[in-house]
Amino acid sequence: MFRLDPEDISFPDPELYDPDGGLMAIGGDLKPERLLFAYQLGLFPWYNEGEEILWWCPDPRFVLLPNEIKISKSMKKILRDDVFQFTENQCFEDVMRNCKMAERKDQDGTWINEELIESFLKLHQFGKAKSFEVWQNGELVGGFYGIQVGNVFCGESMFAKVSNASKAGFIHFTTKYQNEWELIDCQIHSEHLESLGAKMIPKIDYLKILKQQIS
Template identity: 90%
Template sequence: MIWLDPDDISFPDPELYDPEDGLIAIGGDLKPERLWFAYQLGLFPWYNEGEEILWWCPDPRFVMFPNEIKISKSMKKILRDNIFEFTENQCFEEVIRHCKMAERKGQNGTWINEELIDSFVKLHQFGKAKSFEVWQNGDLVGGFYGIQVGNIFCGESMFSKVSNASKAGFIHFTTKYQNEWELIDCQIHSEHLESLGAKMIPKIDYLKLLKQQKS
């Protein structure tokens, strides 16, 4: 197992280092510079709060090609009826904190700690991280956030306080940026996103697309 030096922002090459479970490295830190470097390499942090930082590049990779999104009849009606309103980058920190508090099936705790929040807020201020908000009657009821690397949006987490809020937001913005986003990195499999058209692709294919980006 490769341990990172907190004073040296470097990672093993995920193309050359290919552990079966996708765990590339342990340790390091969560400073904005390391996070930005990691996402450009195809890595992301995922661990339980209080544990060592774990850096992953799974094979296969769970992704969404925006032009392959599946929208059910019921979701088309929800969007057509304007049940929700949508904004971008209006309350980034509030979105990430809602994601931190969201309960997730099969997970105890969260990897979203205060250090990670602080670094993502800084990346947002630098224009690297973005939030997408879903509102209902003036209340923030859903949303998601992530990092933009060229034409690839690396989705980090989402939350929903009312039924269909996060799904409506994901569909709205995926459709809006269908001609700009080449790919959405969903990282880890979820039935929620699979129902919308996300699928597994070989890690090497994802890394090749990532290398083509101008960030």
């Protein structure tokens, strides 16, 4: 297992190192520079608050191709009836903090701590991290955030305070950027995103697409 040096922003090459389960490295820090470098390599942090930082690059990778998104009849009606309103980058920190508080199936804690929020806020100021908000009657009821690497959007987390809010937001923005985003990285499997068309692909295929975006 690779243990990262906090003074050296480096990671093992995910094309050459393929550990069982996808855990690539332990330790390091959550500085904006390291976070951005990790996402450009295909890694992401995921661990419980209070534990050492764990860096992952799972094989296979759970992704969504924007032109393959599935929209049910009921969701088409919700979008057509303007049940929700949508904005971008209007309240990045609020979206992150709502994601931090969201309850998740089979998950007791959260990896979204204050250090991560601070670093993502800096990446947002640099134009690297983005938030997508869902509103209803003037209240923030859903949203998601992540990092964009070229035409790949690396989704980090989403939340919903009312039924269908996060799903509507995800569909709205995936459709809006269908011709710009080549791929949405969903990281690990969820039934929620699978119902929208996300699927598993080999890690090497994901890394190949990602490398094309930064070359």
